[in-house]
Amino acid sequence: MNHDSRFIVGIDLGTTNCALTYVDTAVPEGERGVSIFHIPQLVARGEVKALPLLPSFLYLPEQHEIDPAVLSLPWAEGGRDYAVGAYARDLAGKVPGKIVSSAKSWLCVDGLDKRAATLPWDRRPVPRQVSPVDASRLFLEHLRDAWNYSMAGDDPSLRLEQQDVSLTVPASFDAVARELTAGAAAQAGLGVRLLEEPQAAFYAWLHDRGDAWRDYVSEGDVILVCDIGGGTTDFTLITVTAADGRLGLERVAVGDHILLGGDNMDLTLAYGMAAKIEREQGKQLDGYQLAGLAHACRAAKERLERRSEEGVQKLTVLGRGTGVVGGAISVEISTSEMRELLVDGFFPLCAIDEQAEERRKVGLRSFGLDYASDPATTKHLASFIVRHGGHNADGRPVLPNAVLFNGGVMKSEVLRQRVVDVLGQWREDTSVDMSVLTEPDADLGVAVGSAWYGNVQRIGGVRIKSGSSRSYYIGVESSMPAVPGFAPSVEALCVVPFGMEEGSSVDVPAEGLGLVVGEQTEFRFFSSTVRTDDAAGSVLESWRGDELEEMPPLMAELPAEECGGSPIGSLVPVALEAVLTEVGTLQLWCHDVRGEGRWKLEFELRG
Amino acid sequence: MRRFMTACKAFWKILFSGDLALAWEKPSRGEVTQAAPDAEHTEDAGILPDAVYTLVLLQREGRLIDFLKEDIDVYGDEQVGAAVRQIHTGCRKVLDDNFGVSPVDERGEGEPVDIPPGFDSGAIRLTGNVRGDPPFKGTLQHGGWKVTKVDFPERHAKLDPAIICPAEVEL
Numbered sequence: 147m148n149h150d151s152r153f154i155v156g157i158d159l160g161t162t163n164c165a166l167t168y169v170d171t172a173v174p175e176g177e178r179g180v181s182i183f184h185i186p187q188l189v190a191r192g193e194v195k196a197l198p199l200l201p202s203f204l205y206l207p208e209q210h211e212i213d214p215a216v217l218s219l220p221w222a223e224g225g226r227d228y229a230v231g232a233y234a235r236d237l238a239g240k241v242p243g244k245i246v247s248s249a250k251s252w253l254c255v256d257g258l259d260k261r262a263a264t265l266p267w268d269r270r271p272v273p274r275q276v277s278p279v280d281a282s283r284l285f286l287e288h289l290r291d292a293w294n295y296s297m298a299g300d301d302p303s304l305r306l307e308q309q310d311v312s313l314t315v316p317a318s319f320d321a322v323a324r325e326l327t328a329g330a331a332a333q334a335g336l337g338v339r340l341l342e343e344p345q346a347a348f349y350a351w352l353h354d355r356g357d358a359w360r361d362y363v364s365e366g367d368v369i370l371v372c373d374i375g376g377g378t379t380d381f382t383l384i385t386v387t388a389a390d391g392r393l394g395l396e397r398v399a400v401g402d403h404i405l406l407g408g409d410n411m412d413l414t415l416a417y418g419m420a421a422k423i424e425r426e427q428g429k430q431l432d433g434y435q436l437a438g439l440a441h442a443c444r445a446a447k448e449r450l451e452r453r454s455e456e457g458v459q460k461l462t463v464l465g466r467g468t469g470v471v472g473g474a475i476s477v478e479i480s481t482s483e484m485r486e487l488l489v490d491g492f493f494p495l496c497a498i499d500e501q502a503e504e505r506r507k508v509g510l511r512s513f514g515l516d517y518a519s520d521p522a523t524t525k526h527l528a529s530f531i532v533r534h535g536g537h538n539a540d541g542r543p544v545l546p547n548a549v550l551f552n553g554g555v556m557k558s559e560v561l562r563q564r565v566v567d568v569l570g571q572w573r574e575d576t577s578v579d580m581s582v583l584t585e586p587d588a589d590l591g592v593a594v595g596s597a598w599y600g601n602v603q604r605i606g607g608v609r610i611k612s613g614s615s616r617s618y619y620i621g622v623e624s625s626m627p628a629v630p631g632f633a634p635s636v637e638a639l640c641v642v643p644f645g646m647e648e649g650s651s652v653d654v655p656a657e658g659l660g661l662v663v664g665e666q667t668e669f670r671f672f673s674s675t676v677r678t679d680d681a682a683g684s685v686l687e688s689w690r691g692d693e694l695e696e697m698p699p700l701m702a703e704l705p706a707e708e709c710g711g712s713p714i715g716s717l718v719p720v721a722l723e724a725v726l727t728e729v730g731t732l733q734l735w736c737h738d739v740r741g742e743g744r745w746k747l748e749f750e751l752r753g
Numbered sequence: 754m755r756r757f758m759t760a761c762k763a764f765w766k767i768l769f770s771g772d773l774a775l776a777w778e779k780p781s782r783g784e785v786t787q788a789a790p791d792a793e794h795t796e797d798a799g800i801l802p803d804a805v806y807t808l809v810l811l812q813r814e815g816r817l818i819d820f821l822k823e824d825i826d827v828y829g830d831e832q833v834g835a836a837v838r839q840i841h842t843g844c845r846k847v848l849d850d851n852f853g854v855s856p857v858d859e860r861g862e863g864e865p866v867d868i869p870p871g872f873d874s875g876a877i878r879l880t881g882n883v884r885g886d887p888p889f890k891g892t893l894q895h896g897g898w899k900v901t902k903v904d905f906p907e908r909h910a911k912l913d914p915a916i917i918c919p920a921e922v923e924l
Binding site: 189190191192193194195213215216218220442445460462464468469470471472474476 | 813816819820822823825827828832833835836838839840842904905906907908909911912
């Protein structure tokens with residue numbers, strides 16, 4: 147990362163869309179703003195246009211399917227055997243098994259090797275596949291090459307590789323997913339720092355408000371960032387603090403990864419309407435028509451915000467052949483039907499203690515993305531506030547009194563109002579209104595905020611105090627006597643406390659840890675988003691089932707030649723050091739307590 | 754009126770300069786010649802790549818060629834109306850994404866307007882009882898439309914400019 151670069155860049159590597167923004171430091175500090183970079187990309191075969199968003203879709207054609215020349219780009223004129231962006235997105239649904247989408251969500255699927263070629267995920271054999279990490283790398287490479295082509299000219303110091311780049315990740319990403327994301331960026335030649343998306347949305351708000359932001363909040367406010375995009379839902383709580391008479395901000399809680407978003411809503415509408423067409427007209431839609439219907443449903447969903455009165459909308463799918471009128475299929479949907487399906491289906495009124503339903507455990511569950519099984523976003527929100535938020539002295543959860551919306555779904559006025567209503571109902575105390583912070587651009591806010599965050603890092607300004615969004619633990623075999631037939635019980639040693647600051651390190655007080663010379667030593671590894679009070683070195687003998695989440699194991703290999711003659715198989719006592727890098731990734735080191743050696747613990751990622 | 758003249762000038766400047774410079778004798782950009790597989794036909798037909806490309810866009814987003822080529826007399830207004838809403842949405846997207854289109858005269862239709870001496874007869878058409886020399890007083894019947902920018906994608910030389918949309922075969 148270059149701290150003197152001309153441009154300070156923000157990249158939103160989104161589940162459904164990517165965006166790139168920048169601050170030009172050639173502009174005097176007081177006058178700086180964030181600019182949107184328009185990304186040249188294929189919009190059809192052989193057609194290149196610059197658009198503000200790069201859809202996160204990858205098209206992997208077979209050899210004779212398409213002429214590589216028409217997939218070429220101004221900076222790759224020799225032809226290409228893949229395409230990313232708008233053209234790839236438009237092909238989704240039309241060429242099954244050839245389009246990779248939602249690659250980012252696959253970076254945090256349990257038990258999958260994220261470096262193995264598994265996408266597009268399909269039960270049937272698929273001709274070409276890439277790994278989730280490679281897909282992310284290809285999107286970043288496209289952004290890099292597009293930038294270099296449009297912005298760098300012949301000046302190597304203006305290339306994206308030389309700029310100061312902030313890259314956003316879901317707040318719910320754990321250390322492994324963050325490491326993989328930073329790794330994909332490194333493979334694309336980019337040194338980046340990571341920033342949580344809801345925080346980036348909040349920085350966009352700070353950018354819009356300027357110094358006046360303090361007029362909109364007061365000490366003790368708890369602000370909910372409610373970020374619902376095409377594929378994911380991400381919640382964060384930020385509190386307003388005061389020190390020396392100045393207001394500050396602190397991110398106090400992040401939620402779990404919830405795979406639920408606008409695409410689910412469009413599909414729900416589409417399936418509902420397809421069933422109605424079959425019932426009323428006796429016509430069955432094919433996949434192509436269903437995709438068209440989902441498209442029409444999205445448009446209808448967006449119109450719902452503008453027309454709140456009761457009415458009927460006609461959804462039409464044009465004929466697939468040249469007979470557009472003759473082959474057209476129409477179905478009517480009333481405003482109340484849409485409200486029932488969308489508002490009450492995805493945002494039902496519910497009590498604060500109503501928790502989202504856990505996934506049903508099915509004996510033979512096909513492996514794949516862990517979609518949320520409960521579509522009730524409001525219940526996920528209730529679970530988040532109860533599990534992750536603070537509690538009053540009487541044990542009742544602390545409720546937010548302000549909200550910042552972000553993400554495509556929250557463009558809808560109707561849905562924003564429902565979230566506000568639900569929060570208000572939970573508060574009971576109706577004397578204070580929920581305040582809604584004017585949201586930044588729903589599609590570009592995260593990217594805008596991330597460039598602004600980079601600018602704040604460089605020249606100063608209000609920052610959100612955050613640090614590690616989880617606490618981390620390694621498993622240590624307990625000293626309990628072994629019981630035949632039972633696995634030895636495990637205690638969890640906290641190695642990273644919640645909120646540990648980026649760019650800091652901590653020595654973990656622990657006795658009796660050792661690595662075996664000449665062999666691989668493996669440690670079980672856990673994280674928690676709810677145990678926010680554990681200090682480094684504390685040992686948990688037991689915990690509630692949902693408090694700690696097991697992660698891929700950590701391993702270290704001690705080459706015999708590095709251990710000053712200790713015989714193979716002997717135990718080297720080690721001390722632990724945890725480092726949260728400036729980038730925002732986690733490193734764990736073992737130090738030889740009797741000598742000089744130190745070894746890094748690596749994530750075992752082979753699934 | 755001054756604002757109007759400036760707008761007119763900007764319009765011609767865009768049409769006749771820079772990237773979009775189109776001369777009378779050569780209405781299409783020379784570099785977009787192609788090794789069309791069907792060269793025999795396209796050459797004779799005098800394909801103007803940018804003109805045909807406008808059809809490409811209207812067909813791709815709005816299915817306009819399908820619509821105009823279809824015999825709609827056999828369908829009722831309800832069926833036609835439903836399809837037209839979709840076609841309208843798509844074609845409008847083409848205009849919004851690829852062209853800047855704005856009224857020549859922004860004043861409301863039906864309002865009285867003054868036409869000064871030296872007015873641009875290309876941008877304003879006088880109808881009705883036209884006699885003598887300007888200034889004239891009249892009523893704006895139609896605000897006119899003008900293109901303020903054209904923002905087409907860059908297109909690869911290998912594309913056949915005669916293809917509005919390829920035939921589609923599902924396997």
